[in-house]
Amino acid sequence: MEITEGQTAPAFDMATADAGRISSAAFGGRPYVLYFYPKADTPGCTSEGQDFSALADDFAAAGVPVIGVSRDPVKKLDRFRAKYDLRVVLASDEPGDVTEAFGVWVEKSLYGRTYMGVERATFLIDGAGVVRRAWRKVRVKGHAAEVLATVQAL
Secondary structure: OOOOOOOEOOOOEEEEHHHEEEEHHHHOOOOEEEEEOOOOOOHHHHHHHHHHHHOHHHHHHOOOOEEEEEOOOHHHHHHHHHHHOOOOEEEEOOOOHHHHHOOOEEEEEEOOEEEEEEOOEEEEEOOOOEEEEEEOOOOOOOHHHHHHHHHHOO
16 A cells, blocks of 8 residues: 555654664654665665765754665665765664555566565655655655755745
8 A cells, every 4th residue: 555645654663773773653743754765785775875864964953863764684784874874764674564554565677577676765754643745756866855855844
């Protein structure tokens, strides 16, 4: 099922890089950004992580944490975060429950071959747990800045 603007965001609890955990309950009435990316340490996902990291102070000043979510194991996220000095929380949805709940586990195709994978998508969730903005089929260039502008307009 695809999550759309105006719907309540699915609850989540995931392991993170640096041996932590993150859950929707931890935000206690504060807005946050969840961005889903296909695979750590690939060119597009690296650029997206670097773009969000470059704006981390601006997101923090707005009081809105940013969490990147992939199906990669935590050890891979630890290496990814350290290699590129990423400053956003990276969460592991290895079992796939969160990507499925948000409707971003989709059929993709490449060179005529179809397979299941994570759609690059971003969600801005308000303090009441409602999706205020959903970006689907995200193009990396300029995306983090667009999300920040939306956050600052809240």
